[in-house]
Amino acid sequence: MLLGLGVVGGGVARALTEKAARCAQRAGVPLVLRRVLVRDLERPRLLTLPEGLLTDDAEEALATDCDIVVEVLGGEHPATEYIERSLAKGHRVVSANKEVMAKHGARLLSLASERGGEIFYEASVGGGIPIISPLKRDLSANEIGSLRAIINGTTNYILTVMSGGVDFASALRDAQQLGYAEPKPANDIDGHDAAYKLAILASLAFHTKLHPDDVYREGITRLTPRDFRYAAELGYAIKLLAIARRDGNAIEARVNPALVPQGELLAKVDGVLNAVQVEGDLAGRVLFQGAGAGALPTTSAILADVLDAAGSIAQGGRPSPWRYTSDIPVKPMSELVSRYYIRVEVADRPGVLAGIGKAFGDNGVSIASVIQKETDEKAQTAEIVIMTHAAREAAVQTSIQQVESLDVVRQVGNFLRVED
Amino acid sequence: MLLGLGVVGGGVARALTEKAARCAQRAGVPLVLRRVLVRDLERPRLLTLPEGLLTDDAEEALATDCDIVVEVLGGEHPATEYIERSLAKGHRVVSANKEVMAKHGARLLSLASERGGEIFYEASVGGGIPIISPLKRDLSANEIGSLRAIINGTTNYILTVMSGGVDFASALRDAQQLGYAEPKPANDIDGHDAAYKLAILASLAFHTKLHPDDVYREGITRLTPRDFRYAAELGYAIKLLAIARRDGNAIEARVNPALVPQGELLAKVDGVLNAVQVEGDLAGRVLFQGAGAGALPTTSAILADVLDAAGSIAQGGRPSPWRYTSDIPVKPMSELVSRYYIRVEVADRPGVLAGIGKAFGDNGVSIASVIQKETDEKAQTAEIVIMTHAAREAAVQTSIQQVESLDVVRQVGNFLRVED
Numbered sequence: 001m002l003l004g005l006g007v008v009g010g011g012v013a014r015a016l017t018e019k020a021a022r023c024a025q026r027a028g029v030p031l032v033l034r035r036v037l038v039r040d041l042e043r044p045r046l047l048t049l050p051e052g053l054l055t056d057d058a059e060e061a062l063a064t065d066c067d068i069v070v071e072v073l074g075g076e077h078p079a080t081e082y083i084e085r086s087l088a089k090g091h092r093v094v095s096a097n098k099e100v101m102a103k104h105g106a107r108l109l110s111l112a113s114e115r116g117g118e119i120f121y122e123a124s125v126g127g128g129i130p131i132i133s134p135l136k137r138d139l140s141a142n143e144i145g146s147l148r149a150i151i152n153g154t155t156n157y158i159l160t161v162m163s164g165g166v167d168f169a170s171a172l173r174d175a176q177q178l179g180y181a182e183p184k185p186a187n188d189i190d191g192h193d194a195a196y197k198l199a200i201l202a203s204l205a206f207h208t209k210l211h212p213d214d215v216y217r218e219g220i221t222r223l224t225p226r227d228f229r230y231a232a233e234l235g236y237a238i239k240l241l242a243i244a245r246r247d248g249n250a251i252e253a254r255v256n257p258a259l260v261p262q263g264e265l266l267a268k269v270d271g272v273l274n275a276v277q278v279e280g281d282l283a284g285r286v287l288f289q290g291a292g293a294g295a296l297p298t299t300s301a302i303l304a305d306v307l308d309a310a311g312s313i314a315q316g317g318r319p320s321p322w323r324y325t326s327d328i329p330v331k332p333m334s335e336l337v338s339r340y341y342i343r344v345e346v347a348d349r350p351g352v353l354a355g356i357g358k359a360f361g362d363n364g365v366s367i368a369s370v371i372q373k374e375t376d377e378k379a380q381t382a383e384i385v386i387m388t389h390a391a392r393e394a395a396v397q398t399s400i401q402q403v404e405s406l407d408v409v410r411q412v413g414n415f416l417r418v419e420d
Numbered sequence: 421m422l423l424g425l426g427v428v429g430g431g432v433a434r435a436l437t438e439k440a441a442r443c444a445q446r447a448g449v450p451l452v453l454r455r456v457l458v459r460d461l462e463r464p465r466l467l468t469l470p471e472g473l474l475t476d477d478a479e480e481a482l483a484t485d486c487d488i489v490v491e492v493l494g495g496e497h498p499a500t501e502y503i504e505r506s507l508a509k510g511h512r513v514v515s516a517n518k519e520v521m522a523k524h525g526a527r528l529l530s531l532a533s534e535r536g537g538e539i540f541y542e543a544s545v546g547g548g549i550p551i552i553s554p555l556k557r558d559l560s561a562n563e564i565g566s567l568r569a570i571i572n573g574t575t576n577y578i579l580t581v582m583s584g585g586v587d588f589a590s591a592l593r594d595a596q597q598l599g600y601a602e603p604k605p606a607n608d609i610d611g612h613d614a615a616y617k618l619a620i621l622a623s624l625a626f627h628t629k630l631h632p633d634d635v636y637r638e639g640i641t642r643l644t645p646r647d648f649r650y651a652a653e654l655g656y657a658i659k660l661l662a663i664a665r666r667d668g669n670a671i672e673a674r675v676n677p678a679l680v681p682q683g684e685l686l687a688k689v690d691g692v693l694n695a696v697q698v699e700g701d702l703a704g705r706v707l708f709q710g711a712g713a714g715a716l717p718t719t720s721a722i723l724a725d726v727l728d729a730a731g732s733i734a735q736g737g738r739p740s741p742w743r744y745t746s747d748i749p750v751k752p753m754s755e756l757v758s759r760y761y762i763r764v765e766v767a768d769r770p771g772v773l774a775g776i777g778k779a780f781g782d783n784g785v786s787i788a789s790v791i792q793k794e795t796d797e798k799a800q801t802a803e804i805v806i807m808t809h810a811a812r813e814a815a816v817q818t819s820i821q822q823v824e825s826l827d828v829v830r831q832v833g834n835f836l837r838v839e840d
Contacts, residue, residue: 015702019561026560122558128703130558138542138550140446141439141723265709268688282720283548286710289685290703300702303561317737
């Protein structure tokens with residue numbers, strides 16, 4: 001049964017119809033679409049489905065006798081409730097819903113285990129890139145040390161355009177015109193979408209319940225073309241990274257723009273592509289890369305789950321319960337240790353560096369390099385770019401406040417974490 | 421039960437011991453090592469296993485009452501026979517053996533299906549990179565169009581070194597000193613290893629039986645630092661690619677050094693890393709990258725299979741049979757259509773290009789660019805590099821023979837296919 005027939009739902013319905021023979025072969029049983037819940041029965045559709053399959057009555061749809069429920073409604077409500085009701089009946093549920101899985105995943109997984117059902121959500125992160133299943137299965141013997149990912153295609157497209165010298169507003173407009181960014185782009189550019197996906201991945205990787213509210217989040221709106229130019233000169237690309245890292249008895253979880261060394265594969269993932277790099281104690285660094293969104297890639301992931309669910313029904317086994325075995329605290333952002341890139345606009349006169357150097361030094365932040373960049377002789381201002389050695393976030397933040405209060409400093413233009 | 425306790429077998433035994441709690445949690449049942457077959461009981465070992473676990477008697481080992489047999493002996497014999505006997509008893513078998521799976525995989529998969537067992541072989545290709553399971557599960561709804569892979573770390577390391585201007589012999593010596601290449605390196609540098617792995621991947625991707633003997637194979641010994649320099653000037657890296665491509669009712673299957681555009685991620689996979697790029701009709705291009713060899717990454721893949729096998733036993737389902745649904749013919753190499761890079765050493769006198777141009781033109785091969793490179797004035801020789809438009813392999817080979825017979829041509833230094 002299919003809940004939703006939008007862009008993704010239409011892709012799933014079409015593929016189930018057009019690839020019926022292939023699907024039956026792979027699953028070992030034929031797959032029959034029993035019911036499709038839509039918002040508006042009258043809306044014209046490109047896809048012709050058998051008479052009577054569509055309904056706009058959620059109660060009728062949820063009462064359908066079926067084995068597998070595919071949820072592609074998107075949004076938190078009513079998707080969460082529909083999934084819950086289906087799992088309560090012991091159904092296998094396939095969902096592409098990152099918001100629901102990020103916020104309610106732990107509860108839904110427990111419910112599935114209790115009732116003998118199962119919830120599959122490969123499509124909730126990374127579109128057509130296999131990542132949920134590799135974390136659950138292929139890397140299951142590993143202690144995961146870290147996850148670093150580019151999991152929002154919209155922002156990666158904007159950053160790729162900006163790296164060519166375009167400002168944020170223009171790059172955003174470009175992305176909107178191409179349909180890569182929404183008219184209201186906050187969900188992407190402020191990092192919410194990436195935080196949902198990181199919460200899902202980190203929960204799996206570390207077998208813990210990480211809520212998206214616990215993910216530190218910075219968007220990409222403060223970046224300027226100058227940051228990209230300076231970063232490139234220093235040997236770095238700028239990417240919006242979603243990072244989760246095991247650190248003793250805590251996990252670090254954050255979404256922020258970061259400087260990535262140009263030689264790393266993550267630095268070379270451009271445009272709307274997504275990539276996830278997982279580091280395990282046995283496997284080492286493994287990278288998964290591909291199309292992170294779009295109707296077809298998402299359909300690929302949903303159908304993989306559907307075929308898996310159907311296959312397991314055909315083979316007669318019980319669904320494998322998924323257990324969150326730990327509840328690991330999230331490390332406060334102030335305790336993060338990182339290297340930092342700091343761009344400061346200053347008055348172009350002697351003694352400037354001494355003052356700035358003192359502010360960092362007083363807080364125990366060691367400076368690796370200082371480069372004086374553009375000078376505006378008329379305005380008597382200059383710009384300097386500071387790279388620190390590894391330092392604590394709290395100390396760096398205090399230093400920046402002190403730098404900003406200096407007479408000779410116009411403003412701290414930007415600061416970015418370095419992800420070596 | 422573990423067959424073999426070499427570098428990989430030792431890694432598996434150690435991980436099963438040290439990660440016993442984790443493994444039990446993941447699989448839902450404890451995993452107990454029942455018996456380990458070794459060649460020499462007296463050999464000193466770093467790992468201490470419980471008394472009486474080791475045996476050098478294969479019959480005794482194979483008679484062990486167990487659920488899962490892990491084969492890490494390597495080589496075709498006696499591994500094939502041991503796997504067969506285990507499958508015949510309905511066991512789940514986990515194997516890291518690319519040679520066995522490439523040559524006998526279809527038969528072993530059938531045998532497993534018949535007897536209610538299953539054979540897992542994630543570790544046979546790409547070390548710790550999940551690729552078998554993604555092809556079987558995550559991309560199962562896709563029609564796969566092509567597979568392009570760097571699946572031999574030894575040759576990728578040698579090519580990476582050569583791209584810095586080092587000749588083949590020195591780069592090979594370097595690889596041997598680091599333990600990346602064997603004292604007898606033919607299996608790697610002539611492409612046999614890559615052909616085995618390609619046969620395994622292509623058989624899965626296209627649901628067919630591709631024998632490694634049907635994979636066209638060229639090694640890397642003909643490459644010179646000049647080829648790398650010219651390729652770089654033209655915007656390409658040189659990689660030993662394993663390529664399988666669906667072309668109507670046939671598949672193209674080959675291992676050869678190829679020019680890869682520098683902008684592609686495959687061109688940026690350096691050193692001993694492996695990468696596999698799969699193109700599906702739904703998912704688009706998906707890339708998997710990581711450590712392709714080594715005891716720990718291989719152990720990661722083997723344990724994933726072991727945990728999967730144990731989990732499915734715990735859940736009580738029947739193993740899922742794998743079906744090769746088609747028997748697709750392999751396209752003869754002469755029918756390949758590709759662009760070509762051809763390096764020709766010629767006498768430095770007028771009329772040379774005319775003669776060469778005529779040879780290609782007569783065979784219907786269209787030339788995209790000709791660049792005259794190094795000239796040795798003393799020897800009155802020059803080198804020219806030709807890039808063709810897409811052309812048939814047969815026509816290009818005939819052209820090359822005709823070019824070689826020209827008076828003004830010293831020799832055709834090299835020719836390489838271009839993989840755009």
